[in-house]
Amino acid sequence: RKEVEQDPGPFNVPEGATVAFNCTYSNSASQSFFWYRQDCRKEPKLLMSVYSSGNEDGRFTAQLNRASQYISLLIRDSKLSDSATYLCVVKEVWGSQGNLIFGKGTKLSVKP
Amino acid sequence: GAGVSQSPRYKVAKRGQDVALRCDPISGHVSLFWYQQALGQGPEFLTYFQNEAQLDKSGLPSDRFFAERPEGSVSTLKIQRTQQEDSAVYLCASSLGRKFFGPGTRLTVL
Numbered sequence: 638r639k640e641v642e643q644d645p646g647p648f649n650v651p652e653g654a655t656v657a658f659n660c661t662y663s664n665s666a667s668q669s670f671f672w673y674r675q676d677c678r679k680e681p682k683l684l685m686s687v688y689s690s691g692n693e694d695g696r697f698t699a700q701l702n703r704a705s706q707y708i709s710l711l712i713r714d715s716k717l718s719d720s721a722t723y724l725c726v727v728k729e730v731w732g733s734q735g736n737l738i739f740g741k742g743t744k745l746s747v748k749p
Numbered sequence: 750g751a752g753v754s755q756s757p758r759y760k761v762a763k764r765g766q767d768v769a770l771r772c773d774p775i776s777g778h779v780s781l782f783w784y785q786q787a788l789g790q791g792p793e794f795l796t797y798f799q800n801e802a803q804l805d806k807s808g809l810p811s812d813r814f815f816a817e818r819p820e821g822s823v824s825t826l827k828i829q830r831t832q833q834e835d836s837a838v839y840l841c842a843s844s845l846g847r848k849f850f851g852p853g854t855r856l857t858v859l
Contacts, residue, residue: 641791680840680850724791736782736805736846739791741805 640664641740643725654715658743659727660708667741668735669728670701672710674721675742681724686709715747751775753843753851761857762831770826770854781824782848784840789824792840797802830841831858 642661649655662670670687678685685692687708698711708725722742728735754773762768774781780799784792785808793809800821809816813831818824828835838853 645789678855682850682853683847700787713757736794736797737792737842739793741789 639740640738641727642698642708643727643740643743646740646744649745649748650715651748652717654747655711655713656715656745657712658710658723658725658745660710660740661723662706662708662738664727664729664738665703665706666729667706667727667738670708671726671728671737672697672699672708673724673726673739675724676721679682681739684723715745717747717749720745720747730748732739752850753841753845754841754852755841755851757854758852758856759855761859764832765830766814767827767829768856769833770828772824772826772851773854774822774823774824774841775849777841778845778849779821780844780848781818781827782842782844783824784842785810786838786840788837789790793825801851807829824830828856829858831856834857 641662643706672684673681674684675681687701689701696713700709722744724742725740727738769843782797783795786792792794796816797805798818813829816828817829821842836858841851
């Protein structure tokens with residue numbers, strides 16, 4: 638079983654739609670949680686961190702449920718520029734640094 | 750530049766050829782990571798350096814893979830006797846806390 642699992646999609650949605658991505662992780666000792674965005678043939682870039690209290694950044698809302706080991710990302714009023722692959726990421730800490738464990742990614746395509 | 754740079758950006762190798770991939774981290778970043786991203790997959794951890802010390806190499810898929818960071822700055826990932834399954838994007842990331850990824854080297858082994 639992969640450590641971080643997410644639906645690969647693709648999710649094809651019209652502009653303005655609300656779309657939600659889900660992710661589960663297997664290691665209950667995971668320390669930190671993130672969503673990264675990766676455009677085609679580009680490197681992953683941090684979109685936002687995820688906290689149990691939930692956090693919002695403009696049209697993006699992320700939520701963590703530690704008991705269920707479940708992470709979500711909600712995108713409201715989707716734009717064409719939101720088209721990308723969204724990677725669910727958990728951080729396992731050892732020493733003073735930690736390694737990132739990536740899911741396979743969920744591909745989003747926003748259409749006019 | 751201010752970001753992580755990698756070279757070459759693209760590399761085509763014949764099966765059996767040795768390749769060397771270079772990563773220039775952000776100046777002052779102590780930690781450096783290498784990841785392998787196969788087509789349609791998320792990046793997978795290969796190895797980790799703190800300064801010049803390689804603290805974890807558990808993700809290296811075989812003894813054909815070797816990484817070094819002799820002066821605690823630039824790092825090189827070397828793959829000997831490349832195989833077709835080595836075809837992937839090799840990403841380097843550096844950090845003082847938050848990780849910043851380089852653009853990657855796309856390796857194609859024919």
